[in-house]
Amino acid sequence: MKSDHRNLLLIEDSDEHAELTSFYISEHRPDINVIRVADGGAAMAYFESVRNRQQPIPWLCILDLQLPKYDGHEILAAIKTDVSLKVVPVVVFTTSAAAKDIRRALDNCANSIITKPMGADRYEYAIESILSYWELNQHHLAVP
Numbered sequence: 001m002k003s004d005h006r007n008l009l010l011i012e013d014s015d016e017h018a019e020l021t022s023f024y025i026s027e028h029r030p031d032i033n034v035i036r037v038a039d040g041g042a043a044m045a046y047f048e049s050v051r052n053r054q055q056p057i058p059w060l061c062i063l064d065l066q067l068p069k070y071d072g073h074e075i076l077a078a079i080k081t082d083v084s085l086k087v088v089p090v091v092v093f094t095t096s097a098a099a100k101d102i103r104r105a106l107d108n109c110a111n112s113i114i115t116k117p118m119g120a121d122r123y124e125y126a127i128e129s130i131l132s133y134w135e136l137n138q139h140h141l142a143v144p
Contacts, residue, residue: 009058009088010036011043011075013067017116017123021062024124029131032059040070044078051084058088060134063110065094065101073104080109089137091130 008025012018015038022034035058037043043063049055061079065072072092079085089111094101097115105113112133117126 006031007033007035007056007058009043009046009061010034011040011061011063011067011072012036012093013038013064017064020120020123021127024127025131028128032131040067040072040075042069043067043075044070047075047079047082047085051082057085060130061088061090062093062130063090065092065096065105073101073108076105076108076110089134091134093126093130 010018010021012021018036018038022036025032025034035046037046046055050057063072063075067075070078072094076090076092079088079090086109090109091112091114092105092110093114093116095116096102102113112130114126114130117123
């Protein structure tokens with residue numbers, strides 16, 4: 001299935017962070033469709049449906065690290081080692097600023113790692129920065 005370059009997969013277990021992200025995007029970027037999954041198991045199932053062509057390849061994935069069932073590192077490794085999924089850009093968006101988490105995410109080929117800021121204004125700025133950067137990037141042209 002051809003990629004819909006406007007589907008954003010949000011893998012986030014925090015309802016508060018998911019609502020902040022989704023609300024900001026719906027208000028300021030209504031052309032972007034947010035698909036949220038709330039745990040690692042649901043994320044793995046979603047990517048399985050992408051591999052089976054039941055879902056389009058996401059234009060962008062925003063991934064939290066601290067997730068139930070499978071953590072973000074396991075999900076990232078699964079995405080970046082799969083020939084059909086590795087083209088999906090993955091932004092790790094996490095509360096962790098631990099060097100070991102950053103190193104592990106980089107080792108698993110994260111495209112970006114951003115620490116979630118405190119405060120709604122700074123959080124919205126971070127989301128806008130992520131979206132603006134990936135809109136300028138032309139990765140979606142290489143997606144089958």
